[in-house]
Amino acid sequence: MTITEPTETGKRPSRITATQLRDAGATRRPRMARVKIRIGAILTALVVLPVALAGLLPLPGSTEQDLGSRRLPPLTDGHLFGTDQLGRDLLARVLDGGQVSILIGVLAVLVSGLIGLTAGAAAGYFGGWCDAVISRLLEAQMSLPLLMMLLLVVALFGPSVPVITTVIAIAQWPEVARLTRSMVLVEREKPYVDAARTLGLSHRGVLFRHLVPNVVRQTSLVVLLLLAQAVLLESALSYLGAGPERPFATWGRLISDGQDYVTTSWWLVTLPGLVIVLLVVGVNLLGDGLRDAVRGTKKGVAA
Amino acid sequence: MAVGSLAGCASPTGGPPPGSVTLGLNRSLVSLDNKLNQFDAAVTVQRAVRQGLTRIGADLTPVPVLADRFELTAPTQWTVRLREGIRYSDGSPVRIKDVSTALTMYRQVSGSYIAGFFPEWPTVVPVDERTFTLETKRPLPVLDYLMANILLTPASANVPEELQSGVGSGPYVVTASNRGTGEYTLRRNNNYWGRPARVKQVQVRFVPEESNRVVGLRSGEIDIIDTITPDSADQLSGQPDVAFERVRGTRINQLFYNFRKPDGHPLSKASVRQALSLAVNGKRLADEVLAGSAQPAVGPVAQTLNGAVPCGTYHYDPRRAKQMLEAEGIADGDLRLTLIWETGEFAGDTSVMEAVVQMLGDIGVRVRLRQFEPGGNISEWRQGRAGDWDILGNGYASPVGAALPILQGMYGGTPERERTRDTYQGYINREVLTLLDRAYAEVDAERRQKTTARIQQVVWDSWPSMWAFVPNSVLAYRTRVADVSLEATNSYQLARIGLEA
Numbered sequence: 001m002t003i004t005e006p007t008e009t010g011k012r013p014s015r016i017t018a019t020q021l022r023d024a025g026a027t028r029r030p031r032m033a034r035v036k037i038r039i040g041a042i043l044t045a046l047v048v049l050p051v052a053l054a055g056l057l058p059l060p061g062s063t064e065q066d067l068g069s070r071r072l073p074p075l076t077d078g079h080l081f082g083t084d085q086l087g088r089d090l091l092a093r094v095l096d097g098g099q100v101s102i103l104i105g106v107l108a109v110l111v112s113g114l115i116g117l118t119a120g121a122a123a124g125y126f127g128g129w130c131d132a133v134i135s136r137l138l139e140a141q142m143s144l145p146l147l148m149m150l151l152l153v154v155a156l157f158g159p160s161v162p163v164i165t166t167v168i169a170i171a172q173w174p175e176v177a178r179l180t181r182s183m184v185l186v187e188r189e190k191p192y193v194d195a196a197r198t199l200g201l202s203h204r205g206v207l208f209r210h211l212v213p214n215v216v217r218q219t220s221l222v223v224l225l226l227l228a229q230a231v232l233l234e235s236a237l238s239y240l241g242a243g244p245e246r247p248f249a250t251w252g253r254l255i256s257d258g259q260d261y262v263t264t265s266w267w268l269v270t271l272p273g274l275v276i277v278l279l280v281v282g283v284n285l286l287g288d289g290l291r292d293a294v295r296g297t298k299k300g301v302a303a
Numbered sequence: 304m305a306v307g308s309l310a311g312c313a314s315p316t317g318g319p320p321p322g323s324v325t326l327g328l329n330r331s332l333v334s335l336d337n338k339l340n341q342f343d344a345a346v347t348v349q350r351a352v353r354q355g356l357t358r359i360g361a362d363l364t365p366v367p368v369l370a371d372r373f374e375l376t377a378p379t380q381w382t383v384r385l386r387e388g389i390r391y392s393d394g395s396p397v398r399i400k401d402v403s404t405a406l407t408m409y410r411q412v413s414g415s416y417i418a419g420f421f422p423e424w425p426t427v428v429p430v431d432e433r434t435f436t437l438e439t440k441r442p443l444p445v446l447d448y449l450m451a452n453i454l455l456t457p458a459s460a461n462v463p464e465e466l467q468s469g470v471g472s473g474p475y476v477v478t479a480s481n482r483g484t485g486e487y488t489l490r491r492n493n494n495y496w497g498r499p500a501r502v503k504q505v506q507v508r509f510v511p512e513e514s515n516r517v518v519g520l521r522s523g524e525i526d527i528i529d530t531i532t533p534d535s536a537d538q539l540s541g542q543p544d545v546a547f548e549r550v551r552g553t554r555i556n557q558l559f560y561n562f563r564k565p566d567g568h569p570l571s572k573a574s575v576r577q578a579l580s581l582a583v584n585g586k587r588l589a590d591e592v593l594a595g596s597a598q599p600a601v602g603p604v605a606q607t608l609n610g611a612v613p614c615g616t617y618h619y620d621p622r623r624a625k626q627m628l629e630a631e632g633i634a635d636g637d638l639r640l641t642l643i644w645e646t647g648e649f650a651g652d653t654s655v656m657e658a659v660v661q662m663l664g665d666i667g668v669r670v671r672l673r674q675f676e677p678g679g680n681i682s683e684w685r686q687g688r689a690g691d692w693d694i695l696g697n698g699y700a701s702p703v704g705a706a707l708p709i710l711q712g713m714y715g716g717t718p719e720r721e722r723t724r725d726t727y728q729g730y731i732n733r734e735v736l737t738l739l740d741r742a743y744a745e746v747d748a749e750r751r752q753k754t755t756a757r758i759q760q761v762v763w764d765s766w767p768s769m770w771a772f773v774p775n776s777v778l779a780y781r782t783r784v785a786d787v788s789l790e791a792t793n794s795y796q797l798a799r800i801g802l803e804a
Binding site: 063064065067068070085086241242245246247257259260261262263264 | 512513514517532534535537538587591592646653654656657658660661671672673674676
């Protein structure tokens, strides 16, 4: 391809206009990725920052009841989100619930990421019976109805934070493992792997010192997307009554408790729901944008 | 074709079929028999299919149903005569043998709720084809109340377990049932011996979430919902097609202590139990959390029951509570309790429990909440077989209408019954047992009432509940359904309801 320099008069010698160039897929994609990252980061920060700094904010305790101030609407008597059916500050409850929900979500994706990365990398690199066993295992798990499986495990082992975290982590590892396996399958055929083997590096050394660092970036993006799913799963479990025991205020439970008042106290359901939407949309946009950005960079490098 | 499909989508598909009424129950109707369970909402449906010799009427006194005569003819003998021409839905006649078999089956079933009310099981002695006597060794002056809970089934079909379907003498027959989902279809019994039911078909559905029941009623998918919270009543008030029935209830809801604790445990001391009671602001719970829909209990049974007397009130005095705990050597943070309950045990249950956690926290008592979903294993927990607990959130239905049998059922636990964990949360009080014996043996109504009052005072003074309250029964229904008449037992006669033309 020949690139034509602009002429002295400033007119482009090409028939392709600047607008067409701007709207072309190749230029639009990085721009969209940047927009997604920005919007995603803002939405995520809108939820995560107040949740993280809840202890520093001048709010009443999330379990502090005032039976004389039940179900106050938002912006009443200093309650930004209003109060719930026991006169507790709803904003404090949402932030407190966020700490539980996000903690479970983060821990769950870290554990599932670790399991998925290890299992997927081993399956892709070693192949043979190792691949067969891991692949069949993840296929078997993906064929099970996820929520039913989670409810069953929680019913068997009790609804504590460690159990719910473990259950969600185990539920999500196949996503990471599948992606890692496919990427390792491609990477292991590359010359640098042969070179490492020729230099006498062990299989384990090749896998963890060369292959895994090359796939971990893309995998971590999937893990970020799984965070939103983990928060949703935790909320669903809490909503169905299988979340952490009371008095933990989780987002799902806030919605579940508030739905009895949906027509008279709309904020009890709407505001916690809105916070979940903001976080999930934010994390998804962020993950999506980062993935697009990485893809663009790789293409650029390849070109 | 497209228009046709759209029209199909738009048509109301969720509403009850023509000539049919749909009930949305808050608890799963696991059977159409009451041998093991008898929560309020079930009574209406169970008695539409099976009937007893008597039933508890609107004024909480026994009303004859299958018997046209039920009278005390000697201190230990009641004479009963079956109505003439009464038949089951399959056309077979109701016989005296069905009564004796029913009594045997209720006695044999393990963990029976009804058995607790009977200090002694009567023996059936036939006199003629329709007349028989119920004989007891000791006087049983409230037998007419108790027999309202013994539902009759043909002797050959009765077994010592809950009956899932089968033949009854009531105005409805079961045409379809699913115990798992709690859904039943009842059809009018064309062989009914009395005045036939006005509605041809009744659908019974289990809708555990109160919000779903409210939405179902608003949308017309459900016609009648029972045991609703004042908040739900708020949501429904002003709806043009919805009406309410409210009565003072007979059910008592309690935060009941675990009486199976070892001797050294703080809860085994009445003073500790009293101290914890003083930390609960019952007035605020009743007025604010339950929005005035309940009255704090003033005795161990609901005051609406015949023979109930006021024994005291729950005071709120956290300072004294703390002092009493300190006097027992319990400092701030020393006492940690576990409070268990099943979702839906009573309207507003979760809010009450969470409010109590804060109230006890204010006197330095930490409470762990353990909530069981319907269908969970709370019954094993209650019996102390699955885990340890300290306080139980529980509702005790009072379907017999009189205080004495309820006192017997709740507080008449004996060491023998405790061996099979058949006492009420391990409550055994020898003084109460002696007084119960004396009350049951007393034929003179006035003297019996005096002893019944004494029993209530003794029970009250033993502080069995941290707090207790009697909720009003509230039922909401669509105005297309006519003549829904809620009775104090939180049930109504299904055969009497009709549909507006």
